[in-house]
Amino acid sequence: MTDSPLSRGGKRERLVAGAADLLHRKGIAATTLADIAQVAGVPPGNVYYYFKTKDDLVKAVVDTQAGQVTALLTELDALPRPAERLKALVRRWEAMREVIARHGCPIGTLATELDRRDDGLDTDGAQPIRQILDWVGTQIRLLGARNARQLAISLFAGIQGGALLANALRDPAVMTGQVRHLERWIDTLAADGRS
Template sequence: MPRPASDKKQRLTSAATTLTLTQGFERTTIAEIARAADVASGSVYYYFKTKEDVGQAIVDALLAETRALVAGWEAAPGPRERLIAYIDSSADAAESLVAYGSAMAVITADLRRHSDELGLAASAVMQELIDWAADQFEQLGFAPEAAAARAMHLVAGFEGGAALSHTLGTSVPIEREAAHLRRWVENTKTQ
């Protein structure tokens, strides 16, 4: 049974994201993206006129995924619980983190090597996550500067644990970092 035409752009974006994670954006060709998405090569240009457009679609997909995750964490009753939900999400993603590292960090770095414009667009997704975490710390009573520093520490801890898990091929680093960050947030005294 053929797939509906309406999902082609999503399949192309998903294929481009996976190929970027596994072999890098520069090495990924339009033909490979089409093949991985099971779409005719010529029709790719209907959705993406340039490779920059492919990169922007990847950024847009990361942003949508990040916002969906944040929306889920926002269901928790308070800022401490929301931060813990973010941390606990690393346990759910441990297998993926071992395989690829943090998709956001890997893709952002790769797109930055391709062009400053795509790198800045991708880093804005990471910044949105940091800003969200800073807002949670502010709700706990921290001044904006202290909240921003805590948010940076939290996200850096998660990203570092993800990078080590990927590099070492084991979930132990992200699991240990997540446990440490969870205790840190649980024991954070409100200001």
């Protein structure tokens, strides 16, 4: 037995984990509730007990992503210096480089797909990104930079751009190269802050 989110937890948790996986790999339009039920090991009729619509399940995936981002940022806050925290953040994308090369960034691809809508899920889908940008901005301010928001956007654009290119080229090394570049850039920010 594996220890994946799909092999543990209750039916609702398995449905959300299955939906997150399928939405990332196949996209919203190509993913059916029956597909999600099958991956989660839940009878198809039971899906409606937990989620009235596919959009309700998509919202649960976004909420789960936001919770995962909160947990990650809390974990990173335990590191002693802002530059270390920022480097640890960008290394998370390197750790996912194989998945990113095949399917893109889970956060970025879902946010991009939801952005095409105008029903509230478009703004919900951007919540994990807003969380990361706010946190990165705080870390950059702690380094002494004045234009922290713009620098936070630059850092996250570097992550997402690397993810997009790694996915388009199906080349995980692109993500690794971009992470190394961002680590050097963070060192430059830290050095400038000490001047």
